[in-house]
Structure formats: C-alpha cells, structure tokens
C-alpha cells in the first residue's frame with residue numbers, strides 16, 4: 001500500500017477535527033510563518049515558523065506517526081507524520097517536522113520547520129493553515145531581522161546572509177561566509193572601541209577642564225587616530241575587490257549596430273544566449289550574464305547598437321545602452337574591422353572614456369590577412385583583433401580583461417573585505433570624521449569640536465554593525481531579503 005494511503009488510513013482514526021481550537025499567540029511577539037524554499041516544482045519544500053506560538057500552532061495541524069505532540073518533543077528533533085486540515089480532518093501532505101526551541105536557534109525563538117512535498121500547492125496549503133491558526137505572514141528577511149534584534153548576529157552579519165543566498169561565484173560565497181562569521185564586524189567593532197577610548201580621554205578633558213588634569217597627550221591621541229584612519233582606509237580599499245567578487249565587474253559591450261556585440265557575448269559565454277542576425281538593430285534590450293574570466297567574475301552586458309534610434313522600443317534600448325556605458329567598470333568598445341569607420345563609430349569614440357575601455361576590432365576572419373578597413377589610428381589605445389565568429393583572439397582578449405581589472409588575477413581573499421556599498425559609505429564618513437579629528441589635534445582645536453567629530457565617526461562605524469542604527473535603516477536593509485529568510 002502506498003505510504004500516503006497508509007498515513008491517511010492511520011490518521012482517519014485519530015480524533016476528528018484535529019486542533020479545532022484555534023491557537024492564538026497570547027504573547028506580544030507575533031509568531032510568523034513563510035515558505036522558505038523557492039516556489040515552483042521541486043522535490044521538497046520548507047514552510048517555516050518562528051515565535052512563541054510556533055510549536056503550538058504546528059501541533060494544531062500536525063499528527064506524528066508515533067502520536068507524539070510537538071509540545072512534548074525535545075529540542076532539535078525531527079518528527080515524521082502528516083499535516084491535516086483541522087476543520088475537515090482531511091490529509092494535506094506527508095511531512096517531516098523539525099522542532100527547535102529558542103534560544104539555541106537562528107532567531108533565538110522557537111522555530112518549527114515543515115519539510116513537505118515541493119510544488120506550490122502543498123506549501124501554500126500548509127502556510128495558510130498556519131496563518132489560520134494565528135501566525136502572521138513573515139515580511140522579507142523577517143527571520144533574519146529577528147536574529148539581529150534578538151542579538152544572535154549583528155547587522156553586518158545579517159546582511160551577509162542575503163549575500164550568501166545571492167552569491168554568483170565561489171569567491172563571493174567565501175567572502176560572504178567570512179562576513180557571516182564576523183570578519184567585517186570584528187574589525188569594525190575593534191576600530192570603534194579604539195575610537196571610543198580616544199573619545200573618553202577627550203571628554204574627560206572637557207569635564208575636568210577647570211581642574212588642570214595636566215597636559216593632555218595630544219601626540220599619542222593624534223598617532224592613534226592616524227592608525228585608525230589608516231585601518232579604515234584599508235577597509236575602504238578592499239571594497240573594489242569586494243564588489244568585483246560579490247557582483248562581478250560591470251562590463252558593457254558597446255558599439256554601433258551589427259558590429260558583433262551579441263556574437264561576442266555568445267562567444268564568451270560559449271552558448272547562444274543573445275539573438276544574432278545580420279539585421280542591424282537586432283538587440284533591443286540589455287542582456288546580462290555572469291562569466292568567469294581567469295577566475296574574475298564579469299557581469300557582461302550586451303547592449304543595443306548605438307545609432308540615432310528608429311522606433312520607440314529601440315530608443316529605450318539605446319537609452320539603456322548609454323546607462324550601461326556610464327555605469328560600467330569596464331567597456332568593451334567594439335568595431336567592425338571589415339568596414340571603414342563612419343560617423344556612428346566616431347560619435348561612439350567621443351562618448352567612451354578611454355581609461356575604462358578596451359578597444360576591439362571584430363570580424364578579423366573577413367580580413368584574410370589584409371589590414372583592417374577600420375582606421376585604428378582613431379583609437380586611443382592599441383585594439384585587440386578578434387573574430388567573435390571563429391573565436392580567434394578571444395584568449396588574448398580575456399587576458400587583457402583580467403589584466404585591466406585586477407592586474408591579472410584576484411588577490412588572496414584574506415582579511416576583511418568590504419562587499420556592501422552601505423558599509424563602504426559608512427566607512428568613508430567615519431574616515432572623514434577621524435581625519436578632521438586628527439587634524440584638530442594637530443592645529444590645537446578645542447576638545448568639544450574634536451569630541452563631536454569622534455562621536456560622528458563612532459556613529460558611522462556603529463551603523464555598520466547595528467550598534468547604532470535607525471529603524472528606517474533596518475526596513476531598507478531587510479526589504480532586500482527574500483521572504484522566508
């Protein structure tokens with residue numbers, strides 16, 4: 001007899017209307033629930049609940065094969081059984097339920113996780129039963145927000161959770177994991193403590209100004225601040241590598257229509273991702289793909305050919321191409337080597353900043369040993385000659401890209417690496433305040449003004465780890481999360 005039938009049979013004899021009494025959490029903290037696995041077809045789905053009523057709510061719709069109530073189960077145990085519709089007693093799904101009691105959990109609260117069959121129906125049915133029993137639907141990132149608010153992780157660690165989920169490369173995952181383990185938090189907290197020590201000295205001087213505390217040690221303070229400033233500077237410097245690792249180098253392929261931009265994207269990806277035709281204006285929208293070039297992740301963006309736009313759709317595509325060009329870390333500026341340059345090429349050259357560009361002459365296969373018809377003398381740097389069609393010259397192009405980005409390879413990923421723009425901006429604010437405070441010591445500024453700068457610097461550092469924070473900031477950060485995390 002199939003397992004589901006046995007289960008159905010078995011549970012039909014259990015007292016009808018299981019869990020008919022709706023359990024409403026009496027405590028102030030609401031119990032929240034969400035589907036934690038992506039919706040769609042899959043072998044297993046997980047519906048997750050956290051909060052003081054989590055175990056009770058699950059007990060109202062779950063019956064274990066052994067007849068054990070989850071309320072009586074030990075923490076960190078898994079129970080096999082089934083979820084039932086409490087009103088009708090009908091079987092919803094065969095499940096495994098994990099019971100984890102706070103504070104030894106992700107949120108530090110009681111957590112119940114139901115492993116049911118994948119696919120949308122079973123998961124949504126179980127979630128709706130939990131909501132009927134009194135759970136509230138979790139907002140994006142609310143589980144992690146609780147982990148933060150209940151002191152299990154700090155804000156920088158909470159943000160690394162979203163980064164682990166969205167990691168596109170092995171290096172990105174490695175750095176995000178290090179951040180979850182506290183690599184950034186430890187460094188930032190240590191710097192903040194050092195600043196607080198300097199600040200305590202300055203404030204003591206303000207408080208005891210009338211009591212002649214002796215000559216304050218300005219030289220020592222200045223030296224300490226300069227050390228702190230240098231350490232913050234190192235963190236800021238790591239942000240470029242951090243962004244490369246976590247998001248990839250933003251690389252736009254630009255050129256007039258038909259020069260082979262989409263063909264180049266496809267060749268680098270080694271698959272037919274973008275449509276290629278001989279009709280100019282084929283690509284209308286930007287297309288983004290991640291590729292790995294010599295271990296460096298690139299976010300490659302194919303764009304619409306740049307020319308005075310035809311219809312409205314092409315016009316929007318061209319606007320997007322211009323935006324991609326402006327925002328790119330690296331621009332692959334493409335020309336058709338088989339044709340003489342024209343006004344579109346010349347206009348393009350004026351809008352591409354040479355310090356962010358690699359110039360490429362495509363369609364080398366059509367030259368058959370002859371020099372390119374395109375006048376290379378117009379280009380600010382020596383171009384790479386390639387054929388997107390035959391892949392000739394692609395190895396040289398990849399080496400040039402790797403060399404351009406990080407001098408050829410990723411540096412060893414040791415020590416703290418800043419990957420969040422929010423952290424970088426806060427560090428820059430902190431560095432500016434520390435620098436002004438150090439300058440204050442140098443020119444003999446009053447201790448009140450120096451203390452103000454130091455307060456501002458510790459505030460900026462505290463924003464990174466959440467030791468100082470605003471409720472609005474939390475809303476912005478956790479909105480980035482997926483529901484169920």
Ligand SMILES: Nc1nc2c(ncn2[C@@H]2O[C@H](COP(=O)(O)OP(=O)(O)OP(=O)(O)O)[C@@H](O)[C@H]2O)c(=O)[nH]1
Nearest residue numbers: 257258259260261262263281282283305363388389
């Ligand atoms: N012989 C030759 N043909 C190429 C090469 N690269 C692209 N082509 C051809 O050039 C035409 C245009 O290629 P696409 O890759 O669509 O060019 P594009 O720059 O993306 O064009 P738009 O999307 O219209 O801006 C197609 O017929 C390609 O097969 C090449 O290296 N050699």
Ligand SMILES: [Mg+2]
Nearest residue numbers: 261262282283
């Ligand atoms: Mg194209």
